[in-house]
Amino acid sequence: MKLKSFFANTIExxxxxxxxxxxxxxxxxxxxxxxxxxxxxGFYEVVVCGNALDPVAGVPSSFxxxxxxxxxRTQQTPAASFRERLSPSTDQLSRxxxxxxxxxxxxxxxxxxxxxxxxxVAFSPELSRVFAHLTDAELDTELAYDIVAAxxxxxxxxxxxxxxxxxxxxxxxxxxxxxxxxVVALVGPPGAGKTSVLVKLAVHHGLSAxxxxxxxxxxxxxxxxxxxxxxxxxxxxxxxxxxxxxxxxVPALEENRQKDLILxxxxxxxxxEMDLGDDLARVLATQPGIDTxxxxxxxxxxxxxxxxxxxxxxxxxxxxxxxxxxxxxxxxPILSRSVRMxxxxxxxxxxxxxxxxLEPATPDLMLDLVLGCFxxxxxxxxxxxx
Numbered sequence: 030m031k032l033k034s035f036f037a038n039t040i041e042x043x044x045x046x047x048x049x050x051x052x053x054x055x056x057x058x059x060x061x062x063x064x065x066x067x068x069x070x071g072f073y074e075v076v077v078c079g080n081a082l083d084p085v086a087g088v089p090s091s092f093x094x095x096x097x098x099x100x101x102r103t104q105q106t107p108a109a110s111f112r113e114r115l116s117p118s119t120d121q122l123s124r125x126x127x128x129x130x131x132x133x134x135x136x137x138x139x140x141x142x143x144x145x146x147x148x149x150v151a152f153s154p155e156l157s158r159v160f161a162h163l164t165d166a167e168l169d170t171e172l173a174y175d176i177v178a179a180x181x182x183x184x185x186x187x188x189x190x191x192x193x194x195x196x197x198x199x200x201x202x203x204x205x206x207x208x209x210x211x212v213v214a215l216v217g218p219p220g221a222g223k224t225s226v227l228v229k230l231a232v233h234h235g236l237s238a239x240x241x242x243x244x245x246x247x248x249x250x251x252x253x254x255x256x257x258x259x260x261x262x263x264x265x266x267x268x269x270x271x272x273x274x275x276x277x278x279v280p281a282l283e284e285n286r287q288k289d290l291i292l293x294x295x296x297x298x299x300x301x302e303m304d305l306g307d308d309l310a311r312v313l314a315t316q317p318g319i320d321t322x323x324x325x326x327x328x329x330x331x332x333x334x335x336x337x338x339x340x341x342x343x344x345x346x347x348x349x350x351x352x353x354x355x356x357x358x359x360x361x362p363i364l365s366r367s368v369r370m371x372x373x374x375x376x377x378x379x380x381x382x383x384x385x386x387l388e389p390a391t392p393d394l395m396l397d398l399v400l401g402c403f404x405x406x407x408x409x410x411x412x413x414x415x
Contacts (some may be wrong), residue, residue: 032078036063036071040161041154043075051077059170060161073161155184166399167331168361172196172368190396196364197396200348200373201389203234204290205318212282212291214313216344217324218337219297222352222378224248226324227292228261230376232384236265240289243268245281247309248296258294275308279316293319303340314345321346322375327363328356334366348375355379360398 033051037043040060059076067074156177163173176192204211213230215223227244235242244262246255246269255271262269268285272278278293285291295313298306313321323346325334349372351363356379367374374395380386388394396402 032076035075035077036067036073037075038072039154040073040075040157043071043073044154044157047075047077059164060157061164062161075157153182156180156182159184159189162400163361165359166361166401167359167365168399169331169365169369172365190400193364193396193399194392196368197392198367198371198373199375199390199392199395201375201391202320203230204320208318210286210288210291212293212316212319214293214295214319214321215324215350216295216313216321216341216346217297218326218341219299221297221324221326223297223324224257224261224294225381225383226350226352226376226378226387227258227294228265229378229384229387231261231265231267231290231292233387235267235290235292237384241267241287242290242292243270243285243288245270245272245278245285245291245293247272247275247278248294275312278309278312282316300336300340303343307343310343310345314343320348322348322350323372324350324352325366326353326356327351327360327377328353329362331362331365334362335369338366338370346372348373350374350376350378352378354398358401364395364399 033047035043035046035050037046043060059074061074063070063072063074159180160173160177163176164170168176176189176196179192179195180188204213215227217223231242231244234240242265244258244267246258248255248258259269259271268288270281270285272281282291293313295309296306313319321344323338323341323344325337329337349363349367349370351374354360354377363374374390376387376389377394377398378387
């Protein structure tokens, strides 16, 4: 069983080409918009698997099917083809390997769903468009399959939004419920924007609500991190205390229990430094009532989000908080990470304005982001998604 791509200007035409060549038993693996360098072949690429493929089909791009009406392409001789592939650029080779891995994973998922009704929707142009829209948003492929499999055919108005909504988890409550003094700790990788978010939270949920706020700066690794927080605290007129050790965090919390909101800033640790945070992770994970948010950049690649989330699992975060939304246009990884970790999203942050560039996560906002109906930093607008 081999993979083969078909290109056309519409998904329906690409599917028609696939079915005419491979027959109705061929299975859809993926459908997506073509990359810029391949758009002369057609605006959409449909990848299918089947048994009736030519032995060399699905390997070099020069053998991929042409869209209807396209001029035949000159086939390279075996020697010329070999010379062309002999010294590919490292970047192109990396992209090809990554694409091959992604397609094989999608094929495995498709085969695993053969008994779950997926073949009946595999060549539905309507559902294929939805699947392409979700994967274009970089939603996890397996999650996209689950969502598409749950959709009715023909699609009802709002069916996709309703299906997506069943996977959304949000919780913008600050601190643990039922506790007089609420404690929020922000953990995450370097450059995620924890300090900026902490100050935004201090304004939104402290000063604006006329609550007594105190900051505990546990980030003693980054140069001038404590001074930066002290400056913010002085401007806002709130207390700020530097905690030099993880053990010192416990008495500092007890000392400020009379405050309404305590915000804890922590160091950003890269992969090779995670052992330096073991003591702090133990304190945050074992102290009752600490609401720990894992702060992640929305602009980070999905694979890197997965890796960082696994590294910071030692902190036992209760919620996910996403920053840098203005630096990306694809928000599927946000929903995917929340679903895979079974943790709600608390807030979205973008830009440097304090406190404007912070918004509580809501189901509608999450769906708007994933479906492409909302651009962070710009006024909201509604876009119908088929």
